[in-house]
Amino acid sequence: MERRALVVFDSRWGNTARIAEALARGLRQVPGVTATCRSIAQVGSDELELASLVAIGGPTEFFAESSSLKRFFDRIGGFDYGGKFGFAFDTHVNSPLSGGAAGWIERRMRALGFQPIAPHRSAYTVPRPASEAGGWARAGQIDLSPGMEREFEALGTELGRAFLETRLHPTRAKSTADATRDESRSLPAPS
Numbered sequence: 001m002e003r004r005a006l007v008v009f010d011s012r013w014g015n016t017a018r019i020a021e022a023l024a025r026g027l028r029q030v031p032g033v034t035a036t037c038r039s040i041a042q043v044g045s046d047e048l049e050l051a052s053l054v055a056i057g058g059p060t061e062f063f064a065e066s067s068s069l070k071r072f073f074d075r076i077g078g079f080d081y082g083g084k085f086g087f088a089f090d091t092h093v094n095s096p097l098s099g100g101a102a103g104w105i106e107r108r109m110r111a112l113g114f115q116p117i118a119p120h121r122s123a124y125t126v127p128r129p130a131s132e133a134g135g136w137a138r139a140g141q142i143d144l145s146p147g148m149e150r151e152f153e154a155l156g157t158e159l160g161r162a163f164l165e166t167r168l169h170p171t172r173a174k175s176t177a178d179a180t181r182d183e184s185r186s187l188p189a190p191s
């Protein structure tokens with residue numbers, strides 16, 4: 001049976017969208033895996049519920065996650081994603097001072113029940129040369145570093161293989177009701 005992956009992204013200027021598409025392309029290269037790529041504005045709750053692997057990515061803005069991504073997590077928070085694999089990614093400048101969104105995304109995904117299939121990853125950006133950008137590079141004039149799409153396509157294939165080969169499916173966090181049921185099952189039958 002095909003295993004379903006979903007790549008969800010936030011993107012103001014297109015860089016994170018390109019990385020998300022590359023990740024989905026890589027996932028699709030693994031026979032037995034289907035992958036859909038959706039922006040946070042397009043994705044439906046049915047798609048999130050049906051996917052067994054969900055990758056979520058966003059841009060870094062002011063050293064952290066974007067406000068639209070925060071709102072997205074608030075919107076999807078009502079569902080238990082236990083039993084699903086997750087993966088977080090972001091785009092940011094390749095500098096120790098850049099900040100990032102992927103760590104935050106991974107923490108939010110864990111809190112919702114997702115089990116990371118791999119540690120979060122970043123795709124790097126470089127400001128366009130000042131000569132092309134018409135002065136100091138402004139927002140929207142920051143490109144992906146060369147090779148980033150290729151790197152994330154390869155990463156998608158790696159994640160797809162791991163997804164397919166992982167025999168152990170992530171376990172749902174036990175609710176109190178489940179734990180009580182399990183306990184009562186293990187009690188000796190009344191004599």
Ligand SMILES: Cc1cc2nc3c(=O)[nH]c(=O)nc-3n(C[C@H](O)[C@H](O)[C@H](O)COP(=O)(O)O)c2cc1C
Nearest residue numbers: 011012013014015016059060062063091092093098
């Ligand atoms: C308002 C704004 C703030 C940004 N702040 C940061 C930042 O703090 N650190 C960083 O590395 N990049 C920062 N960037 C650059 C973006 O993270 C980068 O260009 C990213 O790839 C944009 O993704 P997008 O094209 O998907 O919107 C900022 C960009 C914008 C528009």
